[in-house]
Amino acid sequence: MGSITLEHVNKTFGGHPVIPDVSLEIEDGEFVVFVGPSGCGKSTLLRLIAGLEDTTSGAIKLDGVDVTDKGPAHRGLAMVFQSYALYPHMTVRQNIAFPLKMANIDKAIAEQKVADAARVLNLTDYLDRKPRALSGGQRQRVAIGRAIVRQPKAFLFDEPLSNLDAALRVNMRIEITELHQQLKTTMVYVTHDQVEAMTMANRIVVLNAGRVEQFGTPLELYKSPANRFVAGFIGSPKMNFLEGAAAGKYQAEAIGVRPEHVRISRDAGEWQGKVGVAEHLGSDTFLHVHVDGVGLQTVRTGGENDYHPGEQVWLSPEPGRIYRFDRAGQALR
């Protein structure tokens, strides 16, 4: 079991509130991703759950039990750090066995658990190596191995993939997701990469300046963002925002249209503009169009098209796919 509840959690560093007031319910077995720009407090929030930082006020509960004043060792959580934080003087075997050793678990049982973890993570051949003799992905797996042997209530991941190259990151993303499906243990995962968040999470917490902007499933966030921040943060390429007269026509302070919901035409449409840069990805083409009186807009079109820079085009939003926002940036529905 591993449900995590935050009740009005506040964290203040030297008079500066990093997390003003956060309340969250993370259910047992969920994969929850904290996502937000750097400095939004997502790592601090994770460290508060881990017990590595003291909460200034509010309560943290695990399975309904208040653990706010308990040290990290007594919360029964495991954490995977950004730098992996492997112990360099120990072999892979000793690294994975370390939490068991600290829990004074019988050596034969520990041995068995290490072997099991190593098998799951494809580390059996590397058990007697030191971390420095491993590749980035292998180190990452050792860190995960060290976390799973204890059978924690929940796993905490602090940007675990940011030190890996792009190809490996995609692999590890899938491996961690598969691991979650196998273990069915609660996982809380911090990242600044919205693609990681969208692909891995059951539910996503979007954080901005220490506030929870929205908490929901990836598709909820995509389909009905609560405000302009979430709308701009979730989705790639970013949502287009239009203000002024273009928005006024829809009785809103600002409107947003995702690049995949903009139609492009040579003959007619709502906004006229000139093609700037065309990014050909093969499967898709991203056209950056300078719209008269509005600014640069991104359009996602099919992979094979012949729009060329400088061409006059017309853009129009797909009906029903327009997001409207008020002056404060809140979504109008």
Place this chain on the structure above:
Amino acid sequence: MATKQSHRLARWMMAPSVFVLLIWMIVPLALTIWFAFQRYRLTNPNIKGFAGFANFEFFVTDPAFWPAIINTLLIVVGVLVITVGLGILLALMLDQPIWGQGIVRILMISPFFVMPPVAAVVWKHELMNPTWGVFAAVSRFFGQEPVNWLGNYPLLSIIVIVAWQWLPFATLILLTAMQSLSEEQKEAAEMDGANVFRRFWYIILPHLARAITVVILIQTIYLLGVYAEIQITTGGGPGFASTNLPFLIYNTGVLGGNIGAGAAGGLVAVVLANIVAIFLMRAVGRNLDA
């Protein structure tokens, strides 16, 4: 950049310093070897000529010889134990965020800037003197008989004085090593359920292994040659109780006026230093491999 020409240029540029270093090393060594096989008394110019191994025999059969060897090793081991042990504790303390950290650190380092003879004078007269020393005053305050440190525990006193001088060095090296330990590693150990003592034993101490090795190796080089402190405080006595090898060499060569035997003693010291070095490299040298 590494062309043949730049290599040759580098060689020429380095040549003067290599040459000077070589002379600096070779000439004294050659002179010592030369004198070790000569009859050479400052007190009697008529005694001269080749001596064979007589000087060596004279030096190693000196009743002070074996005590001197043992005292030399005791000083090395004693000072190393105190400085590394206390150094780790002090480094752990100084690594904590405390008020006035900068000043505390400077105060901590200051003994290292006191010259050995000055330190020895201060310890002898201000601290350890049984009549007006600070330690004696403390003893009397508690109603105890003052201890005559230098008279009754001469070797221990010297070990304490030398350890006081080297403690800052050890602390400083160990502190910098401690600061290079990643915070995440300590936190990971904390998450893994290691308490303060186990974190120290399994994470911090292994991380310090290389720094401890450096401290041991560098200090040993200097500790084999402790001289000024002995000369000023005990003069090697009482008896041979605080005579170490360098002091015995001084006694023989300068006080006894027997330059030949003193030079022979110098070579014995070189051999001893090499034995200690081999032993040390065997014991802790592997910590230096990355």
